[in-house]
Amino acid sequence: MSMKTAISGTVEGVGIALESIRANKVRAGLTILGVSVGVFVVVAIGAMITGINNAVTKDLASAGPTTFFVSRAPISFEACDGTADTCKWRRNPRLTVDDAKVFRALPSIRAVIASIGTNASARYRGQFLSSISVQSFSADWLLVDGGTIASGRSWTDSEDKAGAKVVVLNKKAVEQLFGDSDPIGKQVILGNVPFDVIGTYDKPLNPLGNDNDVTVFIPMQAAISGLNARPWWIQISVRPRDGVSRDQAIDDVTAALRGKRRLRPAEENNFAIITQDKIMEVYDKVVGTFFIVMLSLSAVGLLVGGVGVIAIMMISVTERTREIGVRKALGATAGLILWQFLVEAATLTGIGGAIGLALGALVAFIVRSNFPIPAEIPLLSVVAAIGGSIFTGVLFGIIPAFRAARLDPVVALRYE
Numbered sequence: 001m002s003m004k005t006a007i008s009g010t011v012e013g014v015g016i017a018l019e020s021i022r023a024n025k026v027r028a029g030l031t032i033l034g035v036s037v038g039v040f041v042v043v044a045i046g047a048m049i050t051g052i053n054n055a056v057t058k059d060l061a062s063a064g065p066t067t068f069f070v071s072r073a074p075i076s077f078e079a080c081d082g083t084a085d086t087c088k089w090r091r092n093p094r095l096t097v098d099d100a101k102v103f104r105a106l107p108s109i110r111a112v113i114a115s116i117g118t119n120a121s122a123r124y125r126g127q128f129l130s131s132i133s134v135q136s137f138s139a140d141w142l143l144v145d146g147g148t149i150a151s152g153r154s155w156t157d158s159e160d161k162a163g164a165k166v167v168v169l170n171k172k173a174v175e176q177l178f179g180d181s182d183p184i185g186k187q188v189i190l191g192n193v194p195f196d197v198i199g200t201y202d203k204p205l206n207p208l209g210n211d212n213d214v215t216v217f218i219p220m221q222a223a224i225s226g227l228n229a230r231p232w233w234i235q236i237s238v239r240p241r242d243g244v245s246r247d248q249a250i251d252d253v254t255a256a257l258r259g260k261r262r263l264r265p266a267e268e269n270n271f272a273i274i275t276q277d278k279i280m281e282v283y284d285k286v287v288g289t290f291f292i293v294m295l296s297l298s299a300v301g302l303l304v305g306g307v308g309v310i311a312i313m314m315i316s317v318t319e320r321t322r323e324i325g326v327r328k329a330l331g332a333t334a335g336l337i338l339w340q341f342l343v344e345a346a347t348l349t350g351i352g353g354a355i356g357l358a359l360g361a362l363v364a365f366i367v368r369s370n371f372p373i374p375a376e377i378p379l380l381s382v383v384a385a386i387g388g389s390i391f392t393g394v395l396f397g398i399i400p401a402f403r404a405a406r407l408d409p410v411v412a413l414r415y416e
Helices: 003-023 025-062 097-104 158-162 173-179 220-226 245-259 274-321 321-329 334-370 381-407 411-416
Strands: 068-071 109-124 125-139 149-150 166-170 185-191 193-202 214-217 235-241 273-277
Touching: 025 193, 025 274, 025 334, 025 381, 097 109, 097 235, 097 245, 109 173, 109 220, 109 245, 125 173, 125 220, 158 220, 166 173, 173 193, 173 214, 173 274, 185 214, 193 214, 193 220, 193 235, 214 220, 235 245, 245 273, 273 274, 274 321, 274 334, 274 381, 321 334
Parallel strands: 125 214, 166 193
Antiparallel strands: 068 235, 068 273, 109 125, 109 185, 109 235, 149 193, 166 214, 185 193
16 A cells, blocks of 8 residues: 555545544444543543652752651551551650750761641631641751741741740741731740741642641740640651761761660661652652552543444444445455554544543643642653554454455445
8 A cells, every 4th residue: 555545545534534423423422432531531640640740859859869867667568557566666766856966966967857746726816727737846947848938037046945936837827827917026826825926938839748738837845845746756857968978877877876775786777767769669659559540440441432443433334335345346455445444443532532631631730720739741641642542443443444344345335
């Protein structure tokens, strides 16, 4: 089959497919719907996963590429029912503020951030919020947490040690407590304790964190003494000095904590060192599982569309048997007939793919505009959506196409 003949057959096949859609709206509509659903799932979920991936990567990068975390418990997929037998980490001693002080004294460490999270009510004049997130940190928290002070300042080390009742508000807290007025210098009641507002905090939205909630930030000692925050679940973030490798800093922190806890050389660590690589590894496993589920749902939609292709194309072959006989009698080859029917099937599913792609793009736009997820359609999703839909048409349309191509022209001409 020459290139000119192939192009002619393609144009004719597309035209026949469009005519078939007009003549058999229900059958064609069901086929297009099945393919559209499959493609929509791939595009919409792919856009959201891409957006979340970008947000998570950016959030981890804001803490510094060499930053790591010391925790009582590791992050893993191991079964844990809450007992010490299945949750071996429950035997580990809790981290303390003194542990953070030991790390801070190491020459290889630039910053150590101890943090405790709790909840409290917040009140400013007539505005009352029954429960907000309260994050408490040591003084140099901005070196690890990313973000910036938008206005005012953060607290000092001396204020942290003294348990000064000062607070920094995120955007949501400013909006809900103060509206359009400037909060700096005013007083917010957290729990039953007055805190002076000294700054506002700005951080890129993280769809997996609590940065999108009403959150306030206070010195750690103020949380312990003023809000009765229990230092049972202290998290410690560690940032090495410039020029010091992450692995060297991890070795120093590990040796210091093992020495403080008097662990023998043969004993395992009773704490966990969590690197950003490990966080991304666990995150990728979660996303990978989600992606498999997404592909399964998409495959169901494409299968429905494929079955519809077989049905509508078999009917089309039957209805056009005499026409096929005439075309063969006039010199059309079996290859040309096969090509035209495959093009017709691919056109049907291609239209479904285009509709699914458009709907997925619309959902991505809505999510990006209204939620803290920077949904973005990757080029791979576009290629997979259009390519997958066309491949579905060719794969499921090949049986009817072969049937049409193999018709005996004499028998076909006699068909009524």
